[in-house]
Amino acid sequence: MPCIVGAMFPAPGGDYVFLRESFGKRIAFLSGWISLWVGFSAPIAAVSIAFGSYFSSAFPSAFQLPGMSKILAVTVIALFTFVHSQSLSFGSRMNNFATLIKIFIIIIFSE
Numbered sequence: 001m002p003c004i005v006g007a008m009f010p011a012p013g014g015d016y017v018f019l020r021e022s023f024g025k026r027i028a029f030l031s032g033w034i035s036l037w038v039g040f041s042a043p044i045a046a047v048s049i050a051f052g053s054y055f056s057s058a059f060p061s062a063f064q065l066p067g068m069s070k071i072l073a074v075t076v077i078a079l080f081t082f083v084h085s086q087s088l089s090f091g092s093r094m095n096n097f098a099t100l101i102k103i104f105i106i107i108i109f110s111e
Contacts, residue, residue, distance in 0.1 A: 048073035 009017045015035070020028035052069035056062075063069060084091040 044077060045073075048076050051076060 009021055011017050013020075016028045016032055019031050049070065052071075052073035055072060056069040063072070083094050
């Protein structure tokens with residue numbers, strides 16, 4: 001019989017709740033900070049650098065100076081940080097809008 005661990009801890013918090021209940025608050029706290037600095041920051045940086053690189057390749061005349069793709073990457077991170085710091089509803093609306101744009105682009109290119 002499989003054990004459903006999520007049902008054992010019906011509280012918000014994901015990994016933090018499991019680690020807190022299993023190993024204590026100190027380990028759960030450290031895991032949260034490691035996730036913040038490594039687990040979330042590195043993929044965000046990689047995706048934004050890829051975005052800047054692809055965008056500068058698509059529009060080379062707009063990005064003639066060296067390093068402009070990295071400036072664009074930092075600008076995108078700052079913009080999304082600002083959007084998500086405003087409010088939860090505003091950030092979720094922006095995420096929904098971005099998802100609709102991505103779906104629209106996929107539909108256009110799939111035909």
